[in-house]
Amino acid sequence: MVQTLESPATTALDDIPVRFRWRALLSLLRPRHWIKGAPVLVAPLVTAPVAAAGHAAPLGLTLAAFLAASSTVYVLNDLRDRDADRLHPVKRLRALPSGRVTVRAATLLLVVLAGITAALLTLLPLVVAGVVGAYVAVNVWYSLALKHQPLVDVSVVAAGFVLRALAGTVAAGLPVRPFLLICVYCACVALSLGKRRHELAMVGDAHRSALSAYSVPFLDHVVVVNLVVALAGYVAFLWGLASPYGAVATVVTFPFATFTIYRYLQMVMVDRSGGDPVVDLVRDGPMRAGAGLWAAALAAVLIASAL
Template sequence: MDSVNVVWEQPTKREQPTERERAGVRRQVMDLFQLARPAHWIKNVLVVPIALVDLEVWSWSALERVAWSIVAFTLAAAVVYLVNDLVDRRLDRLHSGKSRRPIAAGRLSVTALVLYGAVLTGGLGLLFAFAPHGSSWPILGYLGLNLAYTAGLKHVPLIEMGAISGGFVLRVVQGYLATDVAASSWMLIAVFSGSLLLILGKRRYELVEVGVEHRPSLRGYSLEFLNHLLLLASVLCLAATLTYLATEAPIAPYRQEVLLISLPFVLYTLFRYLQVVLVQKEGGDPVRLLLRDRALIVSIGSWVCAIGALVLVTKVNSIHAIRLP
């Protein structure tokens, strides 16, 4: 009887394909994360808590509600970015920077986008279900405003900038609702005009450096027109900020001192921004500019520290005056 040699076949190695699959999954996860624009989360972190300035006594419950508002606005903004990138994918391919976005570059499947959208929407709904306070209409208003922006407002000159600035005002209003403080009208005007100033700088950069192909609304602007609007928004922002400090800010015992200290810092901050936009021809990414321009960071930081030191010294002197016989 002939012997039969049985040769066991070794299973084919799939190490390389598996590594490719893992790399692909990691890339998709990173692309989905980038869709949420993590660099822009700073908008919510800085703008929503502005209402704390008008809160005389901070409490853990107020801070908890503000933190909830920041997370909710971040998720709402992620939903908006997803919808906007889907709608604008063809126009984004005409932009040197936006063409590298995951959807414009075609790196994400439809299934991944649907699941991602469902997760974001479900997470936002879950946050609303466990909201620490009753009123959250600014977040719903933000979603509605941005859906209208994506549907057509973004193509209407001037209106499109007002819609974006309105989103920042809604962030501040949500902060006031979270802290249960009456909204300061001059603060809202200052935020609106300040955000409008940043958007104008971005539109100017796009008009000069990129062109109108990727953003049809730019056809309604000219360089001279945008320069005039920049100066107008700067004056409005300066007037609103100083009027807020002179009338509504909770600094009654030392209002005059705060005004005198604030004026040079506010002026320098505005002048520096206009210098960056008009002289250095930058401003295309306002978030990057505010986070990386050393002169702006030093100016704003010094302003906050100077006012904080004034308040601290005033309170210490008041305590000593009370203790003196």
């Protein structure tokens, strides 16, 4: 029988040491996924590193607001999806579906996180606070309904990353770069669809209702299309920056960008990976090397241009 708060079986929580209960509770915040807040800093740093460095305080507050907001959304999702997650071979091990955290404790954590997010919003410029607020509103809507709509679900997830990049750009006082936002959007749609492909291939459509509208061949095609557009947007964004920095950055980083894309496609379509893009990036050696060299090359050009 699955253990829930309403079941007497949850008394087994009393046998879990307090430190492990706290660890399970904190896991609901998904600290491993805080790396997804990177667009807040990366977008302005790549666009204009000197200007971004001069806005460290508002950028730090913006990042903190997004981290708190994303953790709030994660807890809300886990609360709503705990029954469905028990059907997933990996997600069933999470703190709520496994019974290591009670619904009551997770709800209290949700309220605290929502309060922290609201407090941080009051410290941000009005426009930036509006972007973060839009992120929260869209993701709550996603949790309640949009996650069940095919293609809309991945579009909303990608929009969350676009809002991060947009907020960071505005917080640094920089002009919005449309090609950068297009690149971020398409890349994140591809990663989200890669995750859907992995779920469809591994566990079928029982875990997520939107999966019934997908097929593996369809997802393969759409992932490739979005990665091609993302790469084109990346090149157009860099090329449009101040010369010679933009042109040099484009030429130097292009091979690493394409290799990272190729490796991701290989992992998804050949190795049947892609279930967690963050884990793929951290654990896969070739992916880590490609992304690391890409970042190093871009940083080298940034530093050289600032000297």
